[in-house]
Amino acid sequence: MIAVISQFFNTPSETFIRDHVRGLAPGRTVLICQNPDGADQFGYPVLSGIPRPSRLSGLPSRIAIPARQCWLAYVREGICRSDEDRVVEFFRAHKVDAALVEYLTMGALFARACRRAGVRLYAHAHGADSTVMPRKYLWRRRYRHLFASADGIITPSRFIADRLNQIGCPNEKLHVSPCGVSPERFTPSQRESGRLLFVGRFVEKKSPHLAIEAFARIATRFPEARLDFVGDGPLMARCKALVRQENLSDRVVFHGYRSTEFVQGMMQNAAIFVQHSVTASNGDMEGLPVSILEAMASALPVVATRHSGIPEAVVDGETGILVDEQDIEGMAEAFANLLAEPHLAAAMGDAGRLRVLDHFTQRHTRDRLRHAMMLPAMARPLDFTEGLGQ
Structure with a gap:
C-alpha cells in the first residue's frame, strides 16, 4: 500500500x-x-x-x-x-x-x-x-x-x-x-497561423512580462500575430500595464486561471508555445514545467530559455528554440523565425510530440x-x- x-x-x-x-x-x-x-x-x-x-x-x-x-x-x-x-x-x-x-x-x-x-x-x-x-x-x-x-x-x-x-x-x-503528460489528451494542434500561447503562473521565475516585451518587438512585422495568456498571479497587473503601454490590447488576451480542458483547447489552436523562465531574485527556479511538455505533446514548437531542466526536454533547433535568460531580443527573433517559416515551426512541433511519446x-x-x-x-x-x- x-x-x-x-x-x-x-x-x-x-x-x-x-x-x-x-x-x-x-x-x-x-x-x-x-x-x-x-x-x-x-x-x-x-x-x-x-x-x-x-x-x-x-x-x-x-x-x-x-x-x-x-x-x-x-x-x-x-x-x-x-x-x-x-x-x-x-x-x-x-x-x-x-x-x-x-x-x-x-x-x-x-x-x-x-x-x-x-x-x-x-x-x-x-x-x-x-x-x-x-x-x-x-x-x-x-x-x-x-x-x-x-x-x-x-x-x-x-x-x-x-x-x-x-x-x-x-x-x-x-x-x-x-x-x-497524456498524449491522448494533448493531441496535435491545428496550428492557427500567428497564435502564440503562454500557460503558467504570473510569477517572477516564469516572467510573462518578458514574453510580452519580446512579442512587442516583432508585433509590427507580424500584424496577424496574437499572444494568449492562461494563468494568473502577482505579475498580472504589471503585464496588463505593459500591454497597454505597448498598444497591444487588441492582440494580447489574458484568460486568467482556467481548467485543464480549456488549456487543451488553447493548445489545439496555437502555433507556438512561449515561456521565458528565469532565476528569480530569491533563487526560485523551475524543475521541468509540465506546460512545456503539454505543448510538445500538442505538437507545438517551444520558444523558451536555457533554464533549469528545460533543455533536458526541449532540443534547441529540433523541437523548439532556446535563448538565454533575460535575452528579450533573442526571444523576439525566435518568434519572428517561426512566424515567418510556419513549415519549420510545424516540423519542430512534430519532432517535439515524438520526443514526448518516447520519453515524457x-x-x-x-x-x-x-x-x-x-x-x-x-x-x-x-x-x-x-x-x-x-
Missing part, C-alpha cells in the same frame, strides 16, 4: 500531484494532507488536517513565517507528536509500506513519522523547495536529516538532482523522473516512480535522463 502525502490535492497548477495519485498504485493508495478540499475526488482513504495549522498562523506573515521556520529547524523535528501519532496509526491501519511525499519541505516534516512506522520514504522535489529553501541555513539543516533518513529523493530533472547532490544528498538516493508520457512517469520506489536500499538508482540526449 502506498501513501501519497501533499499539503493540497486541488491546487490548479499541481496536476502532476493528482497524476501521481491516479497512476502510481490504483486501488492501493491512501492520502494524507493538510487541507481536505479535493482529496475526495480519488475515492481513497484520507487523513486530513496534517500538519495542523500553526498557532503562529494568526500573526503577520513577516513574523509568523520566520518564527515557524526557526521552530521547525531547531526545536521541532517534524509534525507535532499528536499529529505524528495519527499518521503512524493511519499507516499501520492501512498497511502502508511506502510513502511518496510531494515537496522536500513536506518530506522533512514527515520523516520521523515514517521511521516510527517502518514506512519507506520517498520525497519528490519540484522547484522552489529545491532552489529557494536550500539557500536558508535552517532548511539546509532539515534537508540533511531528510537525505539521511529517506529511501529516495525523486527530482524532475538532472539539473535539480545535481543541485541537491551539491547540498549533501547522496547520489545513490537520487532518482531523476520528469513529470509526464504519464506511463513513463508511472514506471519510473514504481521502479524507483521498489529499488533495494543499496542498489544503484535509475537515472532516467539516460537516453534523453539529443
Whole structure:
C-alpha cells in the first residue's frame, strides 16, 4: 500500500500531484494532507488536517513565517507528536509500506513519522523547495536529516538532482523522473497561423512580462500575430500595464486561471508555445514545467530559455528554440523565425510530440516512480535522463 502525502490535492497548477495519485498504485493508495478540499475526488482513504495549522498562523506573515521556520529547524523535528501519532496509526491501519511525499519541505516534516512506522520514504522535489529553501541555513539543516533518513529523493530533472547532490544528498538516493503528460489528451494542434500561447503562473521565475516585451518587438512585422495568456498571479497587473503601454490590447488576451480542458483547447489552436523562465531574485527556479511538455505533446514548437531542466526536454533547433535568460531580443527573433517559416515551426512541433511519446508520457512517469520506489536500499538508482540526449 502506498501513501501519497501533499499539503493540497486541488491546487490548479499541481496536476502532476493528482497524476501521481491516479497512476502510481490504483486501488492501493491512501492520502494524507493538510487541507481536505479535493482529496475526495480519488475515492481513497484520507487523513486530513496534517500538519495542523500553526498557532503562529494568526500573526503577520513577516513574523509568523520566520518564527515557524526557526521552530521547525531547531526545536521541532517534524509534525507535532499528536499529529505524528495519527499518521503512524493511519499507516499501520492501512498497511502502508511506502510513502511518496510531494515537496522536500513536506518530506522533512514527515520523516520521523515514517521511521516510527517502518514506512519507506520517498520525497519528490519540484522547484522552489529545491532552489529557494536550500539557500536558508535552517532548511539546509532539515534537508540533511531528510537525505539521511529517506529511501529516495525523486527530482524532475538532472539539473535539480545535481543541485541537491551539491547540498549533501547522496547520489545513490537520487532518482531523476520528469513529470509526464497524456498524449491522448494533448493531441496535435491545428496550428492557427500567428497564435502564440503562454500557460503558467504570473510569477517572477516564469516572467510573462518578458514574453510580452519580446512579442512587442516583432508585433509590427507580424500584424496577424496574437499572444494568449492562461494563468494568473502577482505579475498580472504589471503585464496588463505593459500591454497597454505597448498598444497591444487588441492582440494580447489574458484568460486568467482556467481548467485543464480549456488549456487543451488553447493548445489545439496555437502555433507556438512561449515561456521565458528565469532565476528569480530569491533563487526560485523551475524543475521541468509540465506546460512545456503539454505543448510538445500538442505538437507545438517551444520558444523558451536555457533554464533549469528545460533543455533536458526541449532540443534547441529540433523541437523548439532556446535563448538565454533575460535575452528579450533573442526571444523576439525566435518568434519572428517561426512566424515567418510556419513549415519549420510545424516540423519542430512534430519532432517535439515524438520526443514526448518516447520519453515524457504519464506511463513513463508511472514506471519510473514504481521502479524507483521498489529499488533495494543499496542498489544503484535509475537515472532516467539516460537516453534523453539529443
